Amino acid sequence: MTKQTVLVVGASRGLGLALAEEWLGRGWHVIATARGASAALASLAERFPATLEIETVDINDAAGVAALRDRLAGRRLDVVFVNAGIARAIEASPATASEADYLDMMLTNAFSPVRAAEHLRDLVPAGGTIALMTSELGSIANAGGGWQLYSSSKAALNMLMKGYAAKNAADGHTLLLVAPGWVRTEMGGDDATLSIEESIPLVVDMIGANQGKPGLRYVDRFNGELPW
Template identity: 35%
Template sequence: MASDKTILIIGASRGIGLGLVEQFLAQGWQVTATTRGTPVQNSSAHWLALDITDPASQHYFIEQLADQRFAAIVINAGIYGPAEQRVDQATDAQLNQLFLTNSFAPVRLAQRLLPYLASHSGVLAFTSSQMASLTENPAAEMPLYAASKAALNMLVRALHPAAQQAGITLLSLHPGWVQTDMGGEKAPVSVEQSSTGLKQVIISAASKGGHHYLDYQGQTLEW
């Protein structure tokens, strides 16, 4: 990874995002992190406000970055969507919010953030899901959530020409079934386990190029 050891983590006030903040700080990285609410107390990260679904918020956030360059950017956005994961029972508003948050807004933001990554070594990572794969999720569990993450994977792939030209590596990452507000207390993977693994996957991806679909243990997933 680039010697300046700087990372931007989008959506970091809790769960996996906050876990990543703590992991990279512990490794001596300079961390810039975003939250829609109050910044985390007693953290040496630099916190900025951002609602990725709000164009005005995105614009103001980008202005605050000025001329910074990051070795890595992680876009950690995700909501479960409607409790009843059936397209015939979800409202248009619920579906629009799900795909805006999980698919469209992260990639819109990423397109604006590409110039802020270190050229020839930068890593742009997205929190996706194993659920997004037809191969890895043959029973179509959590279909609405899974579909939104599958859309994210495809839109990230569409970034590949621009990323390749800049020498940037793209990652679609499955954090595991994690003990977060979304994953629940019965999930088998702790936030610490997931964020520790993801940190290593991100660091190891520098200068590799291409677009990779990996889990938090670095295992390649089938699209």
């Protein structure tokens, strides 16, 4: 069987780096992107010289994303996983947050991931998967007020993907909005309930379980559907 290829966008550290490592360990060909030099990705490439390619892109740079798509022209991406995201002003509300922090989050967490999906979708065959890292906090139905501004950026991501899914249904892609759980990374912090090892292998299992099942789903690492 031909080796499957996954593109992980935003893989310099944290969950994205772990996604790249997990797929490499499972024998996949991985294209992993970072914004700049990533020592962690470079050392992963030493372990997997034949199967890890490193690309550079800032997801907020439209021309850069288009250029990445052009560099990958002719490639078959079985899975595209857009992981990049930021958390700013997590304790703040609209009255106390800086507008710049909020706009940065909306751009990085909502607008840019869907723009990347639009640029990259023609490299994904029918039956392939486009996954975007959202959060349990993106659920409007379950909202409890925590990380209010960040949560709204992930809810916006979910909404943008609803529109994307309707417009591009003919692609036959599996579209996944992925909630990985609360994980100890730079963003998740030390109090988070899960280690990276307790989340990411389950996320990769869940992506596999959904392969070849077209349509949009908002799912946790156990492949359970979350309320929008």
